[in-house]
Each structure stands twice: as structure tokens, then as C-alpha cells.
Amino acid sequence: MKKMNPLLNVKQLSVRYATGADEVRAVDEVSFSIRPGEVVGLVGESGSGKSSVAQAILGLLDQHNTTIAGRIEFDGENLFSCDESGWNAVRGRRIGMIFQSPESSFNPVATVGAQMVEALRWHFKLAKVEARQRALAALREVGMPRPEEVMHNYAFELSGGMCQRAALALVMALQPALVLADEPTASLDVLAQAELVQWLALIQKKRGFAMLVISHDLNLVARLADQVLVMHGGRLLEKGATRRVLANPQHPYTEQLLRAVPRLITADMRTHNDHSVKNGVVLP
Ligand SMILES: Nc1ncnc2c1ncn2[C@@H]1O[C@H](COP(=O)(O)OP(=O)(O)OP(=O)(O)O)[C@@H](O)[C@H]1O
Ligand SMILES: [Mg+2]
Structure with missing residues (x-):
């Protein structure tokens, strides 16, 4: 089988x-790649330096106090040669983003629906009616209850879990090839976390986009x-492959991270017949 070219290549x-007088080396000669449809987890x-990597990929680092070296290729294109309009075509549309704080995906002075419609019209040059239909379809796809109502809601009117689900819908509506999710569940309660992960896993499988998921949560x-x-x-x-790294870490620091996972073995984990639990992490 022909080896697929990477979608994202960080070199x-x-x-x-x-x-001030000091310099923080936040990211130091980091190289990795993500193939189309592949999900890569970034832990630490x-x-x-995890968020700094994500911000570099999205061109979101402040030019004034930041020095960037290396190269990032996305779909064969050198992202560092993008001008502002180039970045605007990449961000959101070709690389979707989900951040830790769900509200930060939305402007507080416009409704969720208005923002989804605007993004769809801007990126795909759609008529308003069609953009609205696609926005609603995306909200339904992420299992949003009462999607018509949510279109008229402001982000702050939604619970954290629902707001993050709406952020996921906004990302899905634009059909990106790569999604960057930086601590997507960190601000949610445990039930909302579990729900979001379920939807994320389901939609990723269905749509097949590539994803870089940054998290403290090894599970x-x-x-x-x-x-x-x-x-x-x-x-x-x-x-390395998730199962190998988590079951058989090669670096003492990875072992240390694994030892720090709270040992909460739930009934759900015990009934995972096709999974094994090691260091409190349910292995894939
Ligand atoms: N804008 C900035 N100016 C100065 N230092 C920064 C800036 N952003 C991040 N840093 C520093 O760079 C290093 C890496 O930060 P970064 O936010 O990338 O880490 P992280 O792994 O995402 O952490 P967390 O898990 O807390 O989100 C840290 O020492 C941080 O203090
Ligand atoms: Mg971070």
C-alpha cells in the first residue's frame, strides 16, 4: 500500500x-507529523509547551514578543509563508479549532446561529437560507438538543457542555481536514466531559478528519x-502508537506522567472486556 503523505508536517x-530581559524556550525543535484521518494526542x-505548538500551527502567536523557527507544512503548503488572508482561509475552514474555554469559540454579542451562518457564508459563499440549513444540520450532527432554539441562543446562555458541543458543531460545519483541540474538556464537569469525548470520537470516525488533541487527561x-x-x-x-506509549513507556518522564493518573477504576472500566487498564488508563 502506498504510504500517505502527511497532512501536517511540523519540522x-x-x-x-x-x-523582559529573559527568554522562555517554550518549544524546542519539535518535529512530528499527522496523516490524513489520524488522531494524535499531545500530552505533558x-x-x-503544548498550547504554543497549537498556536504556532494556527498562526496565533504574537509576532512582537515571539521568535519562531522551523517549518510547518499543511497539505504540502508552508504555513509560515501565509499572509493574513492566507491564515484566514486556513483557520476555521481547513484547520478547525476547539479551545479549553467553550465561550472563546463565540463572540458574546451575536447568537450561536448568527455566527455559524456568517462563518458558512464567508467560507463557502452560501446564500443565507442554505447556510442556516447547514448550521442546523451541524448542530443536529453533534447531538444538540433543541437545535432550532440553540441557533437563537448566545454562548453564555448555554451550559459549558452544550457550548462546547456548539463549538464542535461550528467546527464540523466548516468541514476542516484537521482539527486542533486544546484541552477541549478541561473546563467541563465529568459528565459533560464524558459526553463530549463520546461525540468527538463518534464524529471523528464518521467524518474521518485528522486531529491533534492536547490534554492533561491521559484517558x-x-x-x-x-x-x-x-x-x-x-x-x-x-x-509512538498510543497503546505502546501508555502500556510500555520508553521514557521515565512518560512513566511519571502515567503514575500521576488518579487510580479511579470504575465499574465501566472493569466491564471493558476488550480493553485493559494500566496505571488507571483504559488502553485502546
Ligand atoms: N505569551 C507568552 N509570553 C511569555 N511566556 C509564555 C507565553 N505563553 C506561554 N508562555 C510560557 O511558555 C511555556 C509554555 O507554555 P504553554 O502555554 O505552551 O504550555 P502548555 O503545555 O500549554 O501548558 P498548560 O497545560 O498549562 O496549558 C510556559 O513556560 C509559559 O509560561
Ligand atoms: Mg495549554
């Missing part, structure tokens, strides 16, 4: 922030990711 990426403790990563990257102090310490 020797370094990100440094100038903070707070401050290890979330084990559930979603084919490959795992382990970051520490700006460096990539380990990468």
Missing part, C-alpha cells in the same frame, strides 16, 4: 517568548488518539 519547530504537564487521549506525543520542557520526549 524542528521552536517557539521562544521574550519576557502544565507549561511544557481522553487513550480513548481518541492513534499516536501519542509526550512533551516536557518544550521538548518532545517520546512518540
Whole structure:
């Protein structure tokens, strides 16, 4: 079988922030790639540089205090050669984003529906009626209860879980080839977390987009990711197939991360006949 070209190719990426007289090496020569349809998990403790990697991929780093080196290719195109209009065509449309705070995906002064319709019209040049239909279809696809009503809601009127689901619908409506999800469940309660992960897994399988999922939650990563990257102090310490990395970590830091997972073995985990539990993580 012919090997698929990577959709995203991050080569020797370094990100440094100038903070007064000091410089923070947030990302230090990090290289990895994501193939079409592949889900890659990026894990590591707070401050290890995970969000800086995501922001570099989206061109969201502040030019004034940031030095970026390396190269990021998306679909064969060098993202660092994009001008602002190039980035606007990539962000949202070709690379979708889900952030930790669900409200940050929406403008507080417009309804969820108005924003979805506007994004659809802008990216696909659709008539209003068709954009509205597609927005509603996307809300239904993510299992949103009462989607017609939600179209008229502002983000702050929704619960965190519903708001994150609406953010996922907004992403899905634009049909990106790659989705970056930076701590998508971190601000949600445990039930809303479980629901969102379920929908994310379901929709990813159905649509087949590639995804970079950043999380502290190794169970979330084990559930979603084919490959795992382990970051520490700006460096990539380990990468490999999810099951291999989590069941048989090669780097002592990965073992340390695994040891830090709370040992909460639930009835649900015990009844997972086709899964095994190691270090409190349900292996894929
Ligand atoms: N805009 C900025 N200016 C200066 N330093 C920054 C900036 N953004 C991040 N940093 C620093 O860069 C390092 C990496 O931060 P980053 O947010 O990428 O880590 P992270 O792995 O996403 O952490 P978390 O899990 O807490 O979200 C940290 O030391 C952080 O303090
Ligand atoms: Mg972060």
C-alpha cells in the first residue's frame, strides 16, 4: 500500500517568548507529523509547551514578543509563508479549532446561529437560507438538543457542555481536514466531559478528519488518539502508537506522567472486556 503523505508536517519547530530581559524556550525543535484521518494526542504537564505548538500551527502567536523557527507544512503548503488572508482561509475552514474555554469559540454579542451562518457564508459563499440549513444540520450532527432554539441562543446562555458541543458543531460545519483541540474538556464537569469525548470520537470516525488533541487527561487521549506525543520542557520526549506509549513507556518522564493518573477504576472500566487498564488508563 502506498504510504500517505502527511497532512501536517511540523519540522524542528521552536517557539521562544521574550519576557523582559529573559527568554522562555517554550518549544524546542519539535518535529512530528499527522496523516490524513489520524488522531494524535499531545500530552505533558502544565507549561511544557503544548498550547504554543497549537498556536504556532494556527498562526496565533504574537509576532512582537515571539521568535519562531522551523517549518510547518499543511497539505504540502508552508504555513509560515501565509499572509493574513492566507491564515484566514486556513483557520476555521481547513484547520478547525476547539479551545479549553467553550465561550472563546463565540463572540458574546451575536447568537450561536448568527455566527455559524456568517462563518458558512464567508467560507463557502452560501446564500443565507442554505447556510442556516447547514448550521442546523451541524448542530443536529453533534447531538444538540433543541437545535432550532440553540441557533437563537448566545454562548453564555448555554451550559459549558452544550457550548462546547456548539463549538464542535461550528467546527464540523466548516468541514476542516484537521482539527486542533486544546484541552477541549478541561473546563467541563465529568459528565459533560464524558459526553463530549463520546461525540468527538463518534464524529471523528464518521467524518474521518485528522486531529491533534492536547490534554492533561491521559484517558481522553487513550480513548481518541492513534499516536501519542509526550512533551516536557518544550521538548518532545517520546512518540509512538498510543497503546505502546501508555502500556510500555520508553521514557521515565512518560512513566511519571502515567503514575500521576488518579487510580479511579470504575465499574465501566472493569466491564471493558476488550480493553485493559494500566496505571488507571483504559488502553485502546
Ligand atoms: N505569551 C507568552 N509570553 C511569555 N511566556 C509564555 C507565553 N505563553 C506561554 N508562555 C510560557 O511558555 C511555556 C509554555 O507554555 P504553554 O502555554 O505552551 O504550555 P502548555 O503545555 O500549554 O501548558 P498548560 O497545560 O498549562 O496549558 C510556559 O513556560 C509559559 O509560561
Ligand atoms: Mg495549554
